[in-house]
Amino acid sequence: MDQQERYDNLKLGERGAIVSIVAYIVLSAFKLIVGYIAGSEALRADGMNNATDIVASVAVLVGLRLAQKPADRNHRYGHWKSETIASLISSFIMAAVGLQVLFAAVSSVFGGSEKAPDPISVWAGLFSAAAMYFVYRYNRRLAVRINSQAVMAAAKDNVSDALVSVGAVIGIVGSQFGLPWLDPVAAVAVGLLICKTAWDIFRDASHHLSDGFDESTIESFKEAILEVEGVEAVKDIKARNYGSSAVVDVVVLVNMELDFAEAHEIATSVENKLKKTSEVYEVHVHYEPVDVSEMLS
Structure with a gap:
């Protein structure tokens, strides 16, 4: 593969980041609104996760664009590592959100929740999970096609978001059966899953940046x-x-x-x-x- 093909692949990678940004903007607004109306802690936590994912996806997009800059006096090998740095930044943003969601959810668990959220939050969660799964499939295929670490990091984020929505739905459904505390407990699980995904992306990015190789x-x-x-x-x-x-x-x-x-x-x-x-x-x-x-x- 020549240098021009690599630049073309980075251009294609931008599509994946843009698709993620659009999906996160729509879904975060949708979940936060429905979560607030329905009184679901898990759905609001999921919406907060998507809101921060917007920033993480923007970081990936910026990294992909910087990676396209040609070599100069200070970067004889080019700016290819900007892509990996973008993945690393994404992991920091995700970790910050995961810890914030965990703190709020644990406080809610010990604060005691007596009211189950409205069932409409179940449908909102299922719709969000399905939407993010399709975004994940698109980004994963794209990442494999162009061999992009940053786009693959975005895909991992996408699939974790789909699983987070499924976990939120489980908590909300459980709360409908006389277990209202299950909703904030699901939010705790959401926070842990966000932190786990952040760690996986951080581990891969830091491995590459420290010249680790398979x-x-x-x-x-x-x-x-x-x-x-x-x-x-x-x-x-x-x-x-x-x-x-x-x-x-x-x-x-x-x-x-x-x-x-x-x-x-x-x-x-x-x-x-x-x-x-x-x-x-x-x-x-x-x-x-x-x-x-x-x-x-």
């Missing part, structure tokens, strides 16, 4: 390199993430009897081989001579 993917890179004719062994291989792409550093061993031009051609073949993988953006190949007879002995 070991199985490293192994697949190594296997691909060993298929290149002239490569005797892979002495060392490292990789790091730049947004949805990877930069690979590899040291290969080549026959010591080869001249410079032949060894350089092998290094170029290694580079081209890895760049055929959609994840790889740049490859730095260093080759060292080795006595093949000693390797075979």
